[in-house]
Amino acid sequence: MKLSVLLFAAAREIACRDSIDIDVPDSGTVAQARMSLFEAVPALESSAATLLWAVNNEFANEERILRESDVVACFPPVSGG
Amino acid sequence: MKLSVLLFAAAREIACRDSIDIDVPDSGTVAQARMSLFEAVPALESSAATLLWAVNNEFANEERILRESDVVACFPPVSGG
């Protein structure tokens, strides 16, 4: 299935765009979305350990299974306040 | 010497006045002023353990020696805020 991943802050700047379309197997996980993202934007891979993922406005771990209707986002650790 | 003792809050209400003139020996202490105060207003004596004293806008202990020009005050524990 096709998924659009929203990118923010340094992740957005490194990818030079605020969202990116990736391919993930049906019932694929966040871990698989991450692999697809790094294939599309290799420059993000060096930050793999710190990048966070969110699905439908909540933080998601690597095992989270994705659906086509999910709003998926990837970004560095937050630093607001 | 003659001293005027300012009274506040419950001490003022019990004494029915906001200051009281007392006699203290020259170079007398706060402890001696306290005895004179209790002679003048016996109703204050039951609160002796909690009454605080101040001389010239600072808290003073019983050994503090008084001068005729001192501003002396007696009041219950503070409860502002």
Add this chain to the structure above:
Amino acid sequence: MIELTQQAIDFSALTEAVRDHRAGAVVLFLGTVREFTGDIQTSWLEYEAFPEMAEAALNRLEAECRERFTVVGVAIAHRYGRLELGDVSVAVAVSSPHRAQAFDAGRWVIDTLKNTVPIWKKEHYTDGAAEWLHPESAPGSLSGNGDTELES
């Protein structure tokens, strides 16, 4: 900056007074007149002050706060006289480069103020009774039966 006043406290102005480009954090504390303490209903409050000594004590409090904490601005205001429900009785504003110091300094100022500044609070209840409140740290004062739960 310290203020002892019988007028309403302008906490916005107090907060603005401590804002500073050197500070990354501002903490404001307000003490307000609470209506209920358990089942006891307060109607209004009377704060009595020993004004000359209270102003001296507030100035000492500001100076000691500056010695103890890394703060940029410190402003303390205390009101006295008759206060109605919800009114601000005391306001403390501090600013600091970092938030931990701002919180610690603000808390230290209000805790120390309650033990050292010669101001007394008398509660007037809806049933017509009135009593001078006991301070938090000195149980057994002149009248009434308050305890630490009565304090904010």
Add this chain to the structure above:
Amino acid sequence: MIELTQQAIDFSALTEAVRDHRAGAVVLFLGTVREFTGDIQTSWLEYEAFPEMAEAALNRLEAECRERFTVVGVAIAHRYGRLELGDVSVAVAVSSPHRAQAFDAGRWVIDTLKNTVPIWKKEHYTDGAAEWLHPESAPGSLSGNGDTELES
């Protein structure tokens, strides 16, 4: 009450929103844009937000604050976009019957907000350089060399 805005934060209105006859204490925290961090001079700040998730996270924060602490009112506002020196980036106001809970709740909210709400801060320095700041609790993020001392 939560607010995510690109406009200036009205901290007085936020404070008024949590005042209540049931509360004896109000604590307001403001995060403001600091000019100097050591010798490094900031010119302006840029806050980027993931607005939909940030609003959801702020609402969760308010709800969890109400579960964890004895509070009457909770109001949180975060600004994003370009901020100048001294501007308020975040404001947290809480009210409680007693001051210890008000201080604890205010501090918990700002500490937790900094770790959980998807907002990012980019410092623009007077020398023309710019960097995304590292968060306090996750050393080693995407760029720059910030450390915990950069945080307010």
